[in-house]
Amino acid sequence: MALSDFDRQLIAATQGGLPLVVRPYDAVAERLGVSSAQVRERLVQMQAEGLIRRIGAVPNHYRLGFVANGMSVWDVDDARVDRLGEQIGALPGVSHCYRRPRYAGVWPYNLFAMLHGRDRAEVEAQAEHLRELLGAACRAHEILYSTAILKKTGLRLAKMGQNAPTES
Amino acid sequence: MLLPEEIRLIDYLHGGFPLSERPYAEVGAALGLDEAAVIASLHSLLERGYLTRFGPLFQIERAGGQFVLAALRAPEDRFEEVTALVNALPEVAHNYRREHALNMWFVIGAESPRAAAEAIACIEADTGLKVYAFPKEKEFFVELRLPLGSGSATAGGTHGSV
Numbered sequence: 001m002a003l004s005d006f007d008r009q010l011i012a013a014t015q016g017g018l019p020l021v022v023r024p025y026d027a028v029a030e031r032l033g034v035s036s037a038q039v040r041e042r043l044v045q046m047q048a049e050g051l052i053r054r055i056g057a058v059p060n061h062y063r064l065g066f067v068a069n070g071m072s073v074w075d076v077d078d079a080r081v082d083r084l085g086e087q088i089g090a091l092p093g094v095s096h097c098y099r100r101p102r103y104a105g106v107w108p109y110n111l112f113a114m115l116h117g118r119d120r121a122e123v124e125a126q127a128e129h130l131r132e133l134l135g136a137a138c139r140a141h142e143i144l145y146s147t148a149i150l151k152k153t154g155l156r157l158a159k160m161g162q163n164a165p166t167e168s
Numbered sequence: 169m170l171l172p173e174e175i176r177l178i179d180y181l182h183g184g185f186p187l188s189e190r191p192y193a194e195v196g197a198a199l200g201l202d203e204a205a206v207i208a209s210l211h212s213l214l215e216r217g218y219l220t221r222f223g224p225l226f227q228i229e230r231a232g233g234q235f236v237l238a239a240l241r242a243p244e245d246r247f248e249e250v251t252a253l254v255n256a257l258p259e260v261a262h263n264y265r266r267e268h269a270l271n272m273w274f275v276i277g278a279e280s281p282r283a284a285a286e287a288i289a290c291i292e293a294d295t296g297l298k299v300y301a302f303p304k305e306k307e308f309f310v311e312l313r314l315p316l317g318s319g320s321a322t323a324g325g326t327h328g329s330v
Contacts, residue, residue: 047187112237
């Protein structure tokens with residue numbers, strides 16, 4: 001599914017946020033020179049297609065006090081990683097849980113789970129919970145804490161020359 | 169500090185947002201707030217930095233785009249130089265320093281897998297460093313619900329009136 005010109009315009013018009021006015025979709029429509037119904041119908045379709053995950057609020061973890069950010073990585077038995085990944089993804093405090101490739105001799109971990117806490121002790125406690133859940137299927141793990149944000153601009157659609165929203 | 173009604177609003181919005189003519193009024197009706205109060209709350213939460221964004225959350229992968237997590241090992245004495253080279257690429261959406269031998273972790277966001285591969289090749293050429301790409305092979309969960317109120321986070325459940 002490729003983006004149409006209208007899709008690109010719609011993304012460009014809403015990537016900075018939905019207007020905080022009584023009729024926000026009318027405001028977007030006016031900017032694009034289309035009807036409000038066209039905007040809403042396409043947004044409904046985009047949600048159905050999964051191109052829009054949802055319309056919502058992205059919290060600032062740091063501002064909300066969740067200042068400890070640990071990327072926990074786990075070397076989990078390949079035969080069991082998918083079933084266990086589903087269980088881990090459903091735990092509170094876990095975001096961005098993925099299975100990813102290993103690199104022999106460099107990187108043995110195939111399951112990544114981002115953990116957020118008010119301090120590192122909270123992150124460690126969550127990691128301990130994950131370790132118990134993984135049990136014997138897990139051979140090793142580490143937590144990589146972020147110590148600096150080097151860049152955070154969001155996705156840039158090169159052909160549009162504008163920022164588009166990305167994962168929170 | 170967050171007000172109780174702000175916590176309720178953030179919590180409610182985890183479940184989605186209506187695509188109706190007057191969506192803020194609809195959210196307000198569900199929470200016992202009037203339309204103007206919902207708009208004012210969101211405005212204030214954004215202004216005070218509790219929310220970084222309010223609007224559609226796009227998944228560009230559904231339109232053929234790709235996000236790739238990648239990492240490299242930047243020598244400490246070249247860390248700033250390598251940071252500048254990596255960040256110079258528009259495809260690099262996020263970049264974090266992490267405590268590990270692989271000390272730089274970034275996300276490439278591109279309109280196609282080919283463009284993502286080209287960006288990675290470009291970083292290797294510019295820095296002379298090996299880039300390890302960690303494309304997602306399977307996604308288990310991608311949204312965090314912070315336990316703002318009761319102290320326990322919850323997952324799932326939508327109420328979007330689409």
